Amino acid sequence: MQAWKTLWLAFFAAILVACASTDESEEGLPTGNRTEQAFYEAAQRQLRSSQWDLAIKNLRALEDNFPFGNYAEQAQLELIYAYYRNYENDAAIAAADRFIRLHPQHRNVDYAYYMKGLASFTEGAGLFERFLPTDMTSRDPGSARESFAYFAQLMARYPESRYAPDAQKRMIHLRNLLARYEIHVANYYFKRGAYLAAANRGRYVVENFQQTPAVPDALAAMVQGYHLLEMPELEGNALTVLRANYPNHPAFRADGSFNYNYYKGASGRSFIHRVTLGLFEKSDPRGFDSRELYNAEYNRDEAPLPPELI
Numbered sequence: 292m293q294a295w296k297t298l299w300l301a302f303f304a305a306i307l308v309a310c311a312s313t314d315e316s317e318e319g320l321p322t323g324n325r326t327e328q329a330f331y332e333a334a335q336r337q338l339r340s341s342q343w344d345l346a347i348k349n350l351r352a353l354e355d356n357f358p359f360g361n362y363a364e365q366a367q368l369e370l371i372y373a374y375y376r377n378y379e380n381d382a383a384i385a386a387a388d389r390f391i392r393l394h395p396q397h398r399n400v401d402y403a404y405y406m407k408g409l410a411s412f413t414e415g416a417g418l419f420e421r422f423l424p425t426d427m428t429s430r431d432p433g434s435a436r437e438s439f440a441y442f443a444q445l446m447a448r449y450p451e452s453r454y455a456p457d458a459q460k461r462m463i464h465l466r467n468l469l470a471r472y473e474i475h476v477a478n479y480y481f482k483r484g485a486y487l488a489a490a491n492r493g494r495y496v497v498e499n500f501q502q503t504p505a506v507p508d509a510l511a512a513m514v515q516g517y518h519l520l521e522m523p524e525l526e527g528n529a530l531t532v533l534r535a536n537y538p539n540h541p542a543f544r545a546d547g548s549f550n551y552n553y554y555k556g557a558s559g560r561s562f563i564h565r566v567t568l569g570l571f572e573k574s575d576p577r578g579f580d581s582r583e584l585y586n587a588e589y590n591r592d593e594a595p596l597p598p599e600l601i
Contacts, residue, residue, distance in 0.1 A: 327357040331366065338369065343377035364390075368399060371406045375413075383410040404445040405454035411438035412461060432472045439465045467586065470500035470509075477512045478578030481554055490516025493529075504586035507537040508579035514542075515554055515579075541581055554579060 330353035337346035350370040354363055367390045374383035387403040387410070394400060411434050442458040442465075449455065477492035493512035496505050510533040517526035530549055533540060542553040 325356070327353060327360040327362055330356070331362040334366070334369065334373075338373060341376070343373050346373045347377065364394060364397065367393075368402060371403060375406060375410050380410040380413060383407075401445060401449040401452040401454060404441065404448065405452070405458060408438050408441035408445060408458060408461065411435075411441055412465070432469050435465050435468050435472075439469070466500060467503050467505065470496050470503040470505035471582070471586075473500070474505050474508045474512065474579060477509070477516075478554075478580075481512070481515070481578065486516045486519040490520065490525075504582060507533065507540050507581050507585055510537070511540060511542045511549075511553075511579045511581075514549055515551065518551055537585070539584065541584065542579070 330349050334346045334349040334353065337343075337349065347370065350366045350373060353360070353366045354370070357363060367386065371383050371386045371390065374380075374386055384407050387407045390397070390403045391400055439462055442462045445452060445458050446455055446462070452458075473492050473496045477489040480486070480489035480492065490513050493509040493516065496503070496509035497513070500506065500509075510529050513529035514526055514533060517523075517529060533549075534543070534547070538547070542550055544550050
């Protein structure tokens with residue numbers, strides 16, 4: 292008797308589950324209602340509730356089933372955003388490229404250009420970088436260069452775009468980031484005793500990233516590098532420019548003379564350190580880094596998204 296009761300309970304439970312599953316499909320659509328509007332409204336609900344995977348699924352289904360419908364173009368734009376918010380940056384860029392290719396004259400095509408830059412802007416941020424403070428200037432600059440190029444496309448094609456002011460701010464940030472990356476590389480070369488390479492990195496920043504906060508450290512790296520290479524004329528030129536424009540650089544002593552021992556890793560290495568390239572003598576030398584003095588962005592939170600993207 293108990294066995295029959297168990298079977299009946301299992302039977303009724305199965306019926307209840309089946310009935311419940313028919314109310315709404317896995318895409319968040321009412322059963323039997325797979326119209327274009329139903330797909331779009333379901334995607335809108337999921338976007339508002341941050342259900343990015345489901346929103347992507349419905350937006351793609353809408354485009355696949357109704358490629359020439361009333362919501363097709365808007366769905367393509369919102370798919371870019373859903374990919375971006377789901378940390379699928381490559382997919383966001385690909386979707387933006389596709390929209391630009393299909394609708395080059397669309398009134399909102401500037402949004403696609405902007406989202407390409409934004410997706411590349413955050414491409415280098417992995418899981419830990421999203422939650423822990425990380426110096427992004429020491430990371431591979433490939434994504435930063437791509438992002439800068441995409442934002443530059445937006446500025447060149449649509450200078451009056453509503454996204455242009457934010458893109459311009461991000462371009463300034465990216466340019467500063469790329470310049471600071473070169474200083475990190477120069478410090479690394481100093482640590483390895485490659486003084487010419489270090490000085491050349493400093494010169495590259497001075498020539499290609501003028502008016503960035505990295506220029507003072509670039510000049511200081513040139514002074515230090517040319518001094519160690521015994522090139523007094525080049526050293527003197529760089530020192531004159533540094534003293535005239537950045538007299539408060541921390542590499543200067545109180546009397547205004549340049550402190551060639553400021554960068555502790557640039558000289559005084561032991562024979563073992565030079566032979567093994569520092570593999571057996573671990574040290575953390577102070578490099579040229581005056582961001583606290585010259586970079587107002589230093590330790591500031593990343594620029595927020597425009598209100599319509601939050």
